[in-house]
Amino acid sequence: MTIQRSVRPVRPQVVLEVLASERLSRHMMRLTFGGSGFVNFQDKAVSDRYVKILFAKPELGLVPPYDLDALREQLAPEDFPVRRTYTLRHVDLDAQTVQIDFVIHGDQGLAGPWAQNAKIGDQICFASPGGLYTPNPEFDRHLLIGDETALPAISAAVEDMTSEMVGDIYLEVSGPEDEVRLDVPVGITVHWLHRGGYFTPENTKLEEAVRNAEWHEGTLQVFAHGERETMKSLRAYLNGERGVDRRAMSLSAYWAYGRAEDEFQAEKKSPIGQIFPEPLNA
Ligand SMILES: Cc1cc2nc3c(=O)[nH]c(=O)nc-3n(C[C@H](O)[C@H](O)[C@H](O)COP(=O)(O)OP(=O)(O)OC[C@H]3O[C@@H](n4cnc5c(N)ncnc54)[C@H](O)[C@@H]3O)c2cc1C
Incomplete structure (x- = not known):
């Protein structure tokens, strides 16, 4: 007897570059991302779209997209890329860009300090968005x-x-x-x-x-x-x-x-x- 397993389809990683950086308010940085990697971006037709950004330790010199299965075999657990979850504030399918607004919450953490110091051309890597919520006009x-x-x-x-x-x-x-x-x-x-x-x-x-x-x-x-x-x-x-x-x-x-x-x-x-x-x- 063959055991059937349900396998989640693996979504391709989207590798984009920082195109622009703007301070939106005292504690919020908006980064605009784009580039040739946008071909792998699969949009989701909901208001609330979010992605899991993969951050690899810079000293390891890893180049995205990451072969996570291979890295799991090769790297010590503390060196494995970590995920940080962020909302896609804007998606522009014509311009092939996405914008993410990062809260700057001090020196602690990875994503916040990264966004604060991000330069044009820096790369980001994530799978296409998840999300479910859209405001529904049927509610009072x-x-x-x-x-x-x-x-x-x-x-x-x-x-x-x-x-x-x-x-x-x-x-x-x-x-x-x-x-x-x-x-x-x-x-x-x-x-x-x-x-x-x-x-x-x-x-x-x-x-x-x-x-x-x-x-x-x-x-x-x-x-x-x-x-x-x-x-x-x-x-x-x-x-x-x-x-x-x-x-x-x-x-x-x-x-x-x-x-x-x-x-x-x-x-x-x-x-x-x-x-x-x-x-x-x-
Ligand atoms: C679905 C989803 C969507 C999200 N969308 C966004 C978004 O669009 N923009 C955004 O900025 N965040 C968003 N977040 C929250 C973000 O993922 C967390 O704030 C995350 O912890 C930030 O990672 P970090 O590496 O900067 O800090 P971490 O390494 O995770 O945390 C380091 C320290 O900072 C503290 N910390 C983390 N976030 C904050 C904060 N906001 N204020 C004060 N202290 C904090 C932690 O408690 C911890 O002590 C979202 C989270 C989810 C689950």
Whole structure:
């Protein structure tokens, strides 16, 4: 008997170069990427598209695309390329470019400092995007919540909203110099929240603002992403206390305070890393 295994199709890696770099706000760098590697880019028809960027240690001299199976055999685990997840803020299929907005969160980490220092011609490597969320006009209201890591995704979502959409957007950033322009439909209200510095568990304001907001009857579509503990609290409020249908919620942790992405992703398999207490089909 032959055992059939379902094999995930391997998406080709897309290798692009930095074409332009621009400081969008005090803590946000926008990089534009393009080049001949764009032929491998397979777009996804959703508002929220994200990619996993592969970072190899420069001292190893590896050239992308990376043969990850071969590298797994050849390299010590600590030398294997690491992944960092980022939203595609813009995709321009005609110009064959993508833009990514990187939060500059200090000297720690890999992707943030890399983006801050990126030069024209530097290379980036990722597989084509995943993602599911698009604002759906069938809902009565829309609630979008995020810190600066979700600002690119929320900005992209706003561009796909129809003019009749109604709801609220809560965005938490360090201060007023981190706000960006959002051209929202007339029925959508943007609430900027200022922490007064980098995120700490003490200065975050998102949960309190959402809990204190007026609650409206009717169907609600939620898009909420940001720091893990905040997202857990918002899940408990929106899904647990207010009974928002989980299938109408795109809610996840984009990062975790005090954890590099590798550790944070690994913890998704343990209780500390889980936002929803049980899987969707339980
Ligand atoms: C689907 C998805 C989409 C995302 N889209 C974006 C995006 O468009 N733009 C974006 O900037 N980020 C985005 N993120 C978040 C980003 O992947 C993480 O912030 C990631 O940890 C950054 O990697 P790093 O190498 O800079 O820091 P890491 O090496 O992962 O972490 C180093 C340290 O920095 C801290 N840290 C990480 N991120 C932040 C932060 N934002 N603020 C304060 N401290 C931080 C960590 O807790 C850790 O202590 C997204 C995440 C997901 C899952």
